[in-house]
Amino acid sequence: MQILKTPAQVLKAKRPPEQKVASFAIVIPGLTTAGLYLRIDTYKGEDRARYYLPHPRTGKPVFLGSRERVSVVEAYASMLTAQADALLHGDQRPSVARVTLSQAFDEWMASREQTTTNELYRSFWRNHFAPHCERRLLKDLDAAVVTGVIRAAQEAGCPRTVLPRGVWFFKQLSIYAEVNHSLKGARLPPDFQLSHILGKDAPAPSTRRQVTTDEAGFRALFDLLPDDTEGDAVRFLMLTGTRKMETLAATWDEIEDLKTWTIPGERMKQGEPHTVYLMSMHREILRRSPTYKRRAERDENGKGPLVWPAKNGHGMTANRPNKLLAKLKATGTDDNGEIHRLTPHDLRRSFSTIVRTSEDDGGPGRDADLVDLMTSHNLKADAIRDTYQRQAKIYAAALRRAWGKVSNWWQQLEEDAEEPMRHIQ
Structure with a gap:
C-alpha cells in the first residue's frame, strides 16, 4: 500500500484503471502515524474519495467522512480536522472552538428522542433565548453568560413560565459540553436557579392547579371532540390517563397486538417503563388512527409509525391538544x-379522580394505590420508585382487571348516555 506524506501526494492519488478500489495510508506530519487511510473507489460512474480508520478490534474500515462523493481536497481537509479533534482536548479542538450556543442547542435537540417536545423547546429557544446569545461560544458558557441571556430575555418580554425553562436549557448545554466536547469548564453549578439570576425580580412560582371535571363533564367533552386525529389523540389521552407527551409521541412498535401499550422509560416522568392494558374502549380509538393500517412498518431505526401524527406526517406539536380544548371552551373546577x-x-387528573369514584356512586371504584399504578402517578418516594417494576409485575393481573372494570364502566356510560350534558361555555 502506498504511503502518502504530503498534500501534493494526496491530491495526485488516483485509482488505477484496472482496480475498482484503491487505498492509501496517510501520514499527516506532526499529527499522525500510518493508520489513517484514503480510499478512492467508483460511485455512480465517478471516482470518489473517502477517509477512514480501521476498527481497533475487527480491522474493518470505519468511515469518518461522508459516504457521498467528495473531492480529494475536501477529504484531506476533513482528515486534518478529524485527527486534530482526536488528539486535542476541550476548547483546543478546532471543531469545538467554533461551536456556538445555538449550534450546541441544535446538536442537543438532535440527540433527543422526543421529537414533538423538541419542537416546543426549539420554539422557546428560537423566540426567547437565541436572539440574546450574540454568537456566544459553547466553550465560554458560564453563569455570567447565562445571567446576561436570561435578563435580556426577560426584558424582551419572555413569558414568566418560559424563563425557568431557559435556565434548564443552559444546564443541559453545560452537561452536553462536558460529555460530548470535553469542556469541563462550562459546567454550571447544579443548584443554579432563576432566583440566582434575577434575585427579587424572579417571578414567583406558579400555584399548582388542581382543576378537574366530573364524570358528566368528562363524557360531554369526549363526545364533543372532533372526529379527526387531534380529537382521537385527546380521547386516547383521556381514557389512558397518560400525560400529553406520552400520548403524542406514541408509536406502533410500543403497542403489542392492541393488548398493551408499553411507554419506554425515557418518555416517562418517573424514568421507568409504564404499561397500559388496552381494552375495547382503547382499541376502538386506535383503529381510527391514520397509521393503523401501516402499524407493522418500521423505519431504518426500527421504529414504528406515530400513532397520532400531524397532517404533515411528523409528530403533533405539543400545543395542539391545548388549542383544541381552548377552542371547545372546556371547563372544570378547582x-x-x-x-x-x-x-x-x-384531564389526566380528572381520569384518576373519576376512576376512584365508588361503585355505589356510579364509578369504577378502583383502589387509590392501584389507580396510581395504572397512571404512573405519585411515584416520587424512593422506596416506591425502586420497587415500581416489581410492583407492576406483582399487580399485573390486578391491573388488567382494573382496566377491564374501567372499560366496562365506560361502555355502560355509552349505553346509558342520552344527549350529553354540555359542560362547555
Whole structure:
C-alpha cells in the first residue's frame, strides 16, 4: 500500500484503471502515524474519495467522512480536522472552538428522542433565548453568560413560565459540553436557579392547579371532540390517563397486538417503563388512527409509525391538544369551586379522580394505590420508585382487571348516555 506524506501526494492519488478500489495510508506530519487511510473507489460512474480508520478490534474500515462523493481536497481537509479533534482536548479542538450556543442547542435537540417536545423547546429557544446569545461560544458558557441571556430575555418580554425553562436549557448545554466536547469548564453549578439570576425580580412560582371535571363533564367533552386525529389523540389521552407527551409521541412498535401499550422509560416522568392494558374502549380509538393500517412498518431505526401524527406526517406539536380544548371552551373546577379552562393534564387528573369514584356512586371504584399504578402517578418516594417494576409485575393481573372494570364502566356510560350534558361555555 502506498504511503502518502504530503498534500501534493494526496491530491495526485488516483485509482488505477484496472482496480475498482484503491487505498492509501496517510501520514499527516506532526499529527499522525500510518493508520489513517484514503480510499478512492467508483460511485455512480465517478471516482470518489473517502477517509477512514480501521476498527481497533475487527480491522474493518470505519468511515469518518461522508459516504457521498467528495473531492480529494475536501477529504484531506476533513482528515486534518478529524485527527486534530482526536488528539486535542476541550476548547483546543478546532471543531469545538467554533461551536456556538445555538449550534450546541441544535446538536442537543438532535440527540433527543422526543421529537414533538423538541419542537416546543426549539420554539422557546428560537423566540426567547437565541436572539440574546450574540454568537456566544459553547466553550465560554458560564453563569455570567447565562445571567446576561436570561435578563435580556426577560426584558424582551419572555413569558414568566418560559424563563425557568431557559435556565434548564443552559444546564443541559453545560452537561452536553462536558460529555460530548470535553469542556469541563462550562459546567454550571447544579443548584443554579432563576432566583440566582434575577434575585427579587424572579417571578414567583406558579400555584399548582388542581382543576378537574366530573364524570358528566368528562363524557360531554369526549363526545364533543372532533372526529379527526387531534380529537382521537385527546380521547386516547383521556381514557389512558397518560400525560400529553406520552400520548403524542406514541408509536406502533410500543403497542403489542392492541393488548398493551408499553411507554419506554425515557418518555416517562418517573424514568421507568409504564404499561397500559388496552381494552375495547382503547382499541376502538386506535383503529381510527391514520397509521393503523401501516402499524407493522418500521423505519431504518426500527421504529414504528406515530400513532397520532400531524397532517404533515411528523409528530403533533405539543400545543395542539391545548388549542383544541381552548377552542371547545372546556371547563372544570378547582377545590374552591372556581371555574377554569381545562388543560390536557387536568384531564389526566380528572381520569384518576373519576376512576376512584365508588361503585355505589356510579364509578369504577378502583383502589387509590392501584389507580396510581395504572397512571404512573405519585411515584416520587424512593422506596416506591425502586420497587415500581416489581410492583407492576406483582399487580399485573390486578391491573388488567382494573382496566377491564374501567372499560366496562365506560361502555355502560355509552349505553346509558342520552344527549350529553354540555359542560362547555
